Amino acid sequence: MNDEIDYGIRSMLAKLDPERTDPGYWLRFQLWVVNAAAPELARRRRTATVSEVVLSWWRTLVPTAAFAAAAAGFVLLRDQTPTPPVAYLGVDEMLLEGIEAPVMPAFEIAGPEGEVVVVNEVY
Amino acid sequence: MVARLRELSDSELVGRVRRGEEDAFGVLVERYMRPAYAVALAVTGRHEDAQDAAQESVLVALQRLDECRSPEKFAGWLMTIVRNRARNLVRREVLRDTDQVPESASSRTPTPERDLETLELRESLHDALQTLPEIQQQIVLLHDLEGWKHREIAQRLEIPSGTVRSHLHFARKALRSALGALRPHDNDEAAG
Numbered sequence: 001m002n003d004e005i006d007y008g009i010r011s012m013l014a015k016l017d018p019e020r021t022d023p024g025y026w027l028r029f030q031l032w033v034v035n036a037a038a039p040e041l042a043r044r045r046r047t048a049t050v051s052e053v054v055l056s057w058w059r060t061l062v063p064t065a066a067f068a069a070a071a072a073g074f075v076l077l078r079d080q081t082p083t084p085p086v087a088y089l090g091v092d093e094m095l096l097e098g099i100e101a102p103v104m105p106a107f108e109i110a111g112p113e114g115e116v117v118v119v120n121e122v123y
Numbered sequence: 124m125v126a127r128l129r130e131l132s133d134s135e136l137v138g139r140v141r142r143g144e145e146d147a148f149g150v151l152v153e154r155y156m157r158p159a160y161a162v163a164l165a166v167t168g169r170h171e172d173a174q175d176a177a178q179e180s181v182l183v184a185l186q187r188l189d190e191c192r193s194p195e196k197f198a199g200w201l202m203t204i205v206r207n208r209a210r211n212l213v214r215r216e217v218l219r220d221t222d223q224v225p226e227s228a229s230s231r232t233p234t235p236e237r238d239l240e241t242l243e244l245r246e247s248l249h250d251a252l253q254t255l256p257e258i259q260q261q262i263v264l265l266h267d268l269e270g271w272k273h274r275e276i277a278q279r280l281e282i283p284s285g286t287v288r289s290h291l292h293f294a295r296k297a298l299r300s301a302l303g304a305l306r307p308h309d310n311d312e313a314a315g
């Protein structure tokens with residue numbers, strides 16, 4: 001409690017306290033304000049409930065998503081390790097590799113009437 | 124439950140009220156309704172207006188509670204709202220007649236207030252207070268009536284502690300001078 005109060009002044013100012021002439025004034029004051037605030041308090045409770053649900057989802061989702069992202073990143077980085085270059089060969093190249101190139105006949109349509117011309121082609 | 128809530132700090136209570144806890148709001152109202160009334164009375168000078176301003180301010184504070192960025196400074200924030208609401212009330216000249224007391228907090232039964240002597244004393248006090256600057260009225264009411272300390276007033280009204288002491292000194296001096304005739308009787312009462 002404040003020990004520097006001027007009790008003479010205090011006793012005079014106390015006459016301005018509505019409770020002094022109207023017993024129960026402050027209790028009624030408090031009840032009136034709390035009753036008047038009921039709709040706003042109810043709105044806050046509803047908002048709090050919704051936000052708590054969102055927050056609980058958030059609490060679950062964020063760590064899960066972070067873990068998944070970390071795992072995916074790890075896998076991606078791991079797959080990007082350098083591998084020796086690969087030379088791709090066609091099957092026909094593999095089959096013909098090392099075989100002396102024979103002269104093979106080939107057929108072409110040479111004329112407007114559909115005449116066929118035999119030509120030599122080296123493989 | 125409420126007894127435990129009374130032990131909580133303003134900051135903790137504000138947090139609970141933000142979530143819509145009615146009991147926490149009740150405790151916050153209980154804690155600051157008297158200072159809010161005192162500040163409003165200093166501005167309006169009339170009981171009915173002070174009552175309206177104080178009640179409205181607490182409700183406005185609840186609606187704007189999310190704007191209170193420093194919940195530990197709730198009291199100062201609330202007092203600012205009270206001062207502004209009370210000043211607006213005076214500025215708009217919506218002062219009501221004394222007999223149009225709202226049902227909100229006024230007793231419906233006759234009270235000793237009807238006693239002429241008491242009324243005269245109260246009017247004298249009101250008149251004496253009204254001779255003081257608004258800030259001095261607030262300080263003397265918060266200090267000598269509500270029991271707030273210099274430091275608390277300084278923090279909550281956001282003025283230096285030395286200024287609080289200075290205002291309090293001049294306010295008391297002016298009140299003693301204005302109410303000199305009433306003092307012997309009051310001192311007897313205070314002693315009793």
